[in-house]
Amino acid sequence: MRRLLSDSGWTLGLAGLLAALLVMTKLIQPDFGVSGLDSLGRAALPFALATLGMAVVVIAGGIDLSLASMMAVCSVTAARMMEGASDGQSALALIFVLALGAAMGALNGALVVASRVPDIVVTLAMLFVWQGTALLILNAPGGAAAPWLRALGVGGLTLPLIPEALTVWLPRSVIFLMVCLAVIWLPIRRSPLGLRFYAIGSDALAAFRSGVPVGRTKIAAYAVTGLFAALGGIAVTMSTGIGEPIPGPYLLAAVAAVVLGGVVLGGGRGGLIGPILAVFVLRLVRMDLTLMSVDPNVTTIVEGAIMVVVVMLGGVLAMRGRRT
Amino acid sequence: MTPKDTSAAASGPGAPVLDAQGVSKRFGAVVALRDASLILNRGEVVALMGANGAGKSTFVKILTGALAPDSGHVRIRGAEARVASPAEARRSGLVPVYQEPSLIPDLDVAANLRLGKTPVAAFRHWVAALGIADLRLDDLIGRLPLATLRILDLARALAAEPDVLLLDEMTAALPTDLVDRVLSVVRAQADAGRSVIYISHRFAEIARLCDRATVLRDGATVGSLAITPGVEERVVEMMLGANPPRQSAAAQAARAPRAGTPRLAVRGLAAGNRLNDVSFDLHAGEVLGVVALEGQGQDELFDVLAGNRRALAGSVAIDGQTARLRHPADAIAAGLTLVPGDRSRALLMSRSVRENIALPLVARMAKWGVIPARNEAARVSAAIDRLQIDTRAQGEVRRLSGGNQQKVTIARWIAKGVETLLLFDPPRGIDIRTKRQIYALVRDLAAQGAAVLFYTSELGEVQQACDRAVVIFNGRVVDVIEAQEASEPSLMRAAYGLTSGDAARKAAP
Numbered sequence: 001m002r003r004l005l006s007d008s009g010w011t012l013g014l015a016g017l018l019a020a021l022l023v024m025t026k027l028i029q030p031d032f033g034v035s036g037l038d039s040l041g042r043a044a045l046p047f048a049l050a051t052l053g054m055a056v057v058v059i060a061g062g063i064d065l066s067l068a069s070m071m072a073v074c075s076v077t078a079a080r081m082m083e084g085a086s087d088g089q090s091a092l093a094l095i096f097v098l099a100l101g102a103a104m105g106a107l108n109g110a111l112v113v114a115s116r117v118p119d120i121v122v123t124l125a126m127l128f129v130w131q132g133t134a135l136l137i138l139n140a141p142g143g144a145a146a147p148w149l150r151a152l153g154v155g156g157l158t159l160p161l162i163p164e165a166l167t168v169w170l171p172r173s174v175i176f177l178m179v180c181l182a183v184i185w186l187p188i189r190r191s192p193l194g195l196r197f198y199a200i201g202s203d204a205l206a207a208f209r210s211g212v213p214v215g216r217t218k219i220a221a222y223a224v225t226g227l228f229a230a231l232g233g234i235a236v237t238m239s240t241g242i243g244e245p246i247p248g249p250y251l252l253a254a255v256a257a258v259v260l261g262g263v264v265l266g267g268g269r270g271g272l273i274g275p276i277l278a279v280f281v282l283r284l285v286r287m288d289l290t291l292m293s294v295d296p297n298v299t300t301i302v303e304g305a306i307m308v309v310v311v312m313l314g315g316v317l318a319m320r321g322r323r324t
Numbered sequence: 325m326t327p328k329d330t331s332a333a334a335s336g337p338g339a340p341v342l343d344a345q346g347v348s349k350r351f352g353a354v355v356a357l358r359d360a361s362l363i364l365n366r367g368e369v370v371a372l373m374g375a376n377g378a379g380k381s382t383f384v385k386i387l388t389g390a391l392a393p394d395s396g397h398v399r400i401r402g403a404e405a406r407v408a409s410p411a412e413a414r415r416s417g418l419v420p421v422y423q424e425p426s427l428i429p430d431l432d433v434a435a436n437l438r439l440g441k442t443p444v445a446a447f448r449h450w451v452a453a454l455g456i457a458d459l460r461l462d463d464l465i466g467r468l469p470l471a472t473l474r475i476l477d478l479a480r481a482l483a484a485e486p487d488v489l490l491l492d493e494m495t496a497a498l499p500t501d502l503v504d505r506v507l508s509v510v511r512a513q514a515d516a517g518r519s520v521i522y523i524s525h526r527f528a529e530i531a532r533l534c535d536r537a538t539v540l541r542d543g544a545t546v547g548s549l550a551i552t553p554g555v556e557e558r559v560v561e562m563m564l565g566a567n568p569p570r571q572s573a574a575a576q577a578a579r580a581p582r583a584g585t586p587r588l589a590v591r592g593l594a595a596g597n598r599l600n601d602v603s604f605d606l607h608a609g610e611v612l613g614v615v616a617l618e619g620q621g622q623d624e625l626f627d628v629l630a631g632n633r634r635a636l637a638g639s640v641a642i643d644g645q646t647a648r649l650r651h652p653a654d655a656i657a658a659g660l661t662l663v664p665g666d667r668s669r670a671l672l673m674s675r676s677v678r679e680n681i682a683l684p685l686v687a688r689m690a691k692w693g694v695i696p697a698r699n700e701a702a703r704v705s706a707a708i709d710r711l712q713i714d715t716r717a718q719g720e721v722r723r724l725s726g727g728n729q730q731k732v733t734i735a736r737w738i739a740k741g742v743e744t745l746l747l748f749d750p751p752r753g754i755d756i757r758t759k760r761q762i763y764a765l766v767r768d769l770a771a772q773g774a775a776v777l778f779y780t781s782e783l784g785e786v787q788q789a790c791d792r793a794v795v796i797f798n799g800r801v802v803d804v805i806e807a808q809e810a811s812e813p814s815l816m817r818a819a820y821g822l823t824s825g826d827a828a829r830k831a832a833p
Contacts, residue, residue: 195431195439202430209426210440211411268430 010262010270010314014277017310021284028291034156034169040283041171042153046071046235047253048177048279051261052185053105053228054254055275060221061201061267062112065123067229067254068247069130070104074233076134079143079243090146098230104130105226109219127251134245143243152176153238173239177276180231185272188224197221201267257282260307262314282306339402341366341519342387342418342488347396348543349382356382358543360396362521364488369510369520371530371551374540375563375783375816380523383540384492387521388420389413401487417487421494423619425473429466433476436465442483450479455505470497470597478506482513489513490521495529496619497597507533525617527556527820541565560816585644587775588660588744590629593638599624600799601638606744606775611766613786613793614779615815621799622779626748629777630662631655642744656684659743663733663750665779670733673722677713678704680721680732684740707739712761727758734765744775763789783815797821 025032050067057064064070074097081093108126112119156168157175188194196217199207208214236244259265260282261275282303289299342364349357357379364370374380385391387398389409397404400416410420427436437444444461451459454475465473474497481489491510495503511533514520522534530537531551538548539562546562549555586605593602599621606612616622627633629640631649640647642658649655655662661684664670671680681704711731714724721732730750737745750762766776766789778790786793786807793810795803795818803818 192438195435198431198435199428199439202428206424206426206428207439209410209420209422210428210436211409211414212439213409213411268428 011274011277013314014261014274014281018277018281018284021281021288025284025288025291028288037169038154038156038171038173040280040287041173041177042239044279044283045153045173045177045239046232046248047250047257047283048276049180049228049232049235050250050254051257051275051279052181052272053225053232055258055261055263055270055272056185056197056228057221057225058258058263058265059201059267059270060197060218061204062109062119062218062221063123063255063265064105064108064222064225065120065251066104066108066126066130067225067232068249068251069127069134070101070226070229071233071236071250072134072245072247073104073130073137074101074230075236076138076143076233076243076245078234078237079145080138082146082149082237083142083144085146087146087148090149094149094234097234098227101226101228101230101233102223103226105229106219106223108226109222112222113215113218131247134247138243138245141240141242141244141246143237145237145241149234149238150241153235173235176235180228181272181276184224184227193217193220198268201269203268253279253282256303256307260310340364341368341401342521343399343402344383344387345396347383347386347393347398349379349386349391349394355543357386357393359545360386360540360543361545362387362538363548364519364521366519367514367517368536369514369522369534370548371534371537372521372523372540373530373537373559373563378540378563379543380540382543384420384490384523387413388418388490414484414486418490419481419484419486419488420490421474421477421481421492423493423496425465425470425477427465427473427476427480430464432462432464433459434461436476437461437480440480440484442480446483446485447479450482450509451476453505453509454479455502471499471502474498475502475506482509486518488519488521490523492523493525493619494522495524495526503529525620525820527559527822531556539563556817556820556822560813560820560822564812564816586641587643588629588777589641589644590625591639591641593625593628593640594636594799595624595628595633596621596636598799599628602794602796602799602801603638604794604801604804606777608773608775609770610792611770611776611778611790613790613810614777614796615783615786615793615805615819616779616796617819618781620796622748622796625796626662626664626746626777626779629655629660629746630664631660632662660746661737661740661742661744662746663730663737663748665749667726667729667733671721671729674720676719677708677721677724677732681707681736681739684736703739707735710738711735711765730758730762734762738769742769742774744777745769747776747778749779749781759785783812783819786810786815795819 025036029036050071053067054064077100078093078097081096082090085093108123111126112122115122153173153176155172157170157172158164159167188197196207196212199210199212200214200217204214232250236248257278258275261270261278263270263275285303285306286299289302290296340363342362344360344362347357347360348355360379360383362370362372362383372380372383382391386393389412400418403416413420428439431439434444437447456472456475459472459476468476474494478491478494489510495506498506507529510520510522522530524530534551536548536550537555537559539546539559541563542565546565549558549562584607587608588606591603594600598619602621602625604612614622614625624633628635628649631652631654634650640649642660647654647658649658649660672683678701682700711734713731713735714728721729724732734747734750747766763785766778770776780786787810790810791807793805793807793815794801795805795815797819798821802821805814805818
């Protein structure tokens with residue numbers, strides 16, 4: 001039991017922090033309720049998906065700076081293909097965009113593995129490549145999202161046979177996020193592939209000597225990142241109803257949430273629940289400060305300070321835990 | 325040894341399990357292996373031996389598939405083993421245990437087993453047999469001690485039921501009781517029909533465990549001997565070759581008397597898990613050689629003296645005063661200056677020769693403000709002249725040859741003025757002329773009153789540059805040899821721990 005606690009201590013701490021922030025929000029804004037949760041979930045969704053993508057590649061010992069640009073490519077591709085399309089066609093478009101994201105990620109990974117240029121340089125270069133590609137596909141915000149897709153992310157959960165009052169407080173956007181996580185990450189985490197992600201991130205040489213195909217595993221990790229980027233791009237289109245060719249502020253926000261979420265930037269340690277909680281913590285902090293009508297410039301300073309303090313505190317606690 | 329027609333013999337029961345012939349490998353202009361060969365029969369334990377730089381580690385990498393050879397072949401059970409990765413080597417029946425544990429630090433034991441598809445029951449059996457009783461499968465690898473990791477690595481290899489087990493310095497980090505267990509288990513496995521390649525510097529273990537020793541020298545296999553009592557001398561001779569004894573330039577020089585307070589007095593120093601208990605005195609005007617095989621604690625010794633690492637026990641006194649070396653700046657202030665073995669650790673590669681030499685002059689925090697350019701230029705020029713550094717490519721240190729880079733690392737301390745110089749294997753990979761210049765310089769510095777501690781991996785250098793040599797084995801001083809007696813064979817014997825321990829007392833009177 002103690003082992004379990006120490007392993008998931010970081011995640012539990014973040015969950016506690018999130019709960020405290022929710023209570024605080026309710027105190028600041030007494031009418032914060034179902035609609036507040038819904039808008040929080042919708043605002044956080046693209047950030048959360050970007051963070052999931054970044055977390056996977058960081059766990060495997062890499063980093064992908066082209067994440068936000070890949071999201072832009074996927075967003076505009078989805079919006080163009082869905083414009084005036086039937087429900088069936090737009091479902092196919094969705095699948096195509098997911099495959100496109102995974103392929104873009106795999107290409108990033110293959111370039112990192114084959115060129116032996118540091119990942120940070122390769123993916124920085126790809127940031128510009130994908131940015132240009134997005135603008136080639138759609139040079140101004142436009143296109144459309146299928147109505148059923150838009151409905152997926154708006155409002156509270158309603159289930160047949162269960163009274164609406166029980167489930168409506170849970171935003172559909174959060175359900176969407178959980179489904180993405182469960183469908184993509186859970187099977188990987190339980191398969192040898194997931195183990196290999198952690199192995200190459202922790203110690204690539206030891207992994208190689210244990211018989212892990214390091215190059216292929218790395219490409220797979222980048223492909224999963226690309227897949228999450230595609231979901232993130234779709235989420236952007238889903239919430240705005242159009243394709244957005246200019247990358248949003250997702251890259252640095254994702255890195256921030258990954259670090260705050262307990263994933264070690266060197267790789268090999270951390271999970272995906274922590275980073276998701278971190279996304280909501282950061283969004284809530286921003287929301288609360290806005291509700292308290294704090295200067296937006298001060299808001300970013302506070303966000304940065306929270307990150308440094310939390311990560312530093314975590315480091316101190318981890319050191320003390322090791323000594324005892 | 326010429327490649328024989330092995331195709332006919334391959335299927336027979338007497339055929340070797342592993343047969344490597346004519347293996348060569350070069351890295352750029354450096355020939356690491358010329359003609360290495362190794363034959364391993366069923367149920368046999370063969371020690372692979374060679375002095376530092378003989379090509380052992382390259383050979384191991386080729387056998388285990390981490391490197392591809394330029395020529396030659398490796399056959400396992402008669403089949404050409406084209407192993408392009410450790411995973412393939414494993415499938416063909418050869419499982420290595422490397423010097424550094426190859427377990428993933430951030431995963432627990434069970435996950436590491438799943439990663440390599442190791443059967444858990446067999447693994448547990450071997451862990452228990454090797455003497456670790458209380459292992460939990462949910463222990464995180466990164467939190468286990470190094471000795472345990474070595475045992476887990478070996479247990480994992482044994483659980484894979486290999487035809488050939490390759491053990492590279494398996495016992496280096498183990499306490500004595502575990503060494504005993506390991507040797508018994510490995511011997512029993514060999515008697516049961518497995519074959520073992522055993523790489524070690526410890527003759528006692530080789531005598532107990534191995535059937536044969538195959539010796540590498542300068543990248544070629546020079547012979548293979550059955551292990552019999554007294555074979556150690558023959559092995560040492562083979563490792564050295566029939567090199568004529570080199571003239572000792574240093575031995576005739578008049579020695580400064582070793583009396584009074586030593587410049588540097590080291591007592592009972594321990595650090596890391598390799599340096600256990602080292603004591604010696606170094607006097608002004610003396611060049612004291614340090615001789616050791618790889619990984620016997622010499623790296624830790626130099627790191628402690630240079631302030632790069634804290635000692636676990638023991639003391640260092642400079643001119644009779646106990647010194648606290650907590651930071652490289654402390655060591656430099658105390659007059660201890662390190663020239664590290666890896667030049668890239670000491671130099672600012674993309675800056676000029678002058679800046680590199682002047683760095684210690686201007687790096688002191690006490691000197692703010694404008695750099696006194698004229699004074700600096702004069703001292704730097706003097707150092708460059710003295711060392712005859714080729715300054716044609718002086719704009720960027722990285723463009724100099726290795727030998728000239730090495731000279732720059734020494735020149736900076738001459739420009740600053742040197743009291744105690746810690747030289748860590750300076751002549752590695754540089755040409756003979758530069759080597760001679762460096763020896764002459766070291767003698768010059770000593771003649772002017774500097775004290776020099778000089779670790780070298782090339783035993784022939786000891787007589788040329790040093791007054792005495794302390795020999796370190798297993799983290800302890802095992803012998804102190806005067807330059808006149810420091811022939812390569814006697815140093816080699818001492819370095820392999822083949823001398824009696826009473827000589828060690830001479831180090832620190």
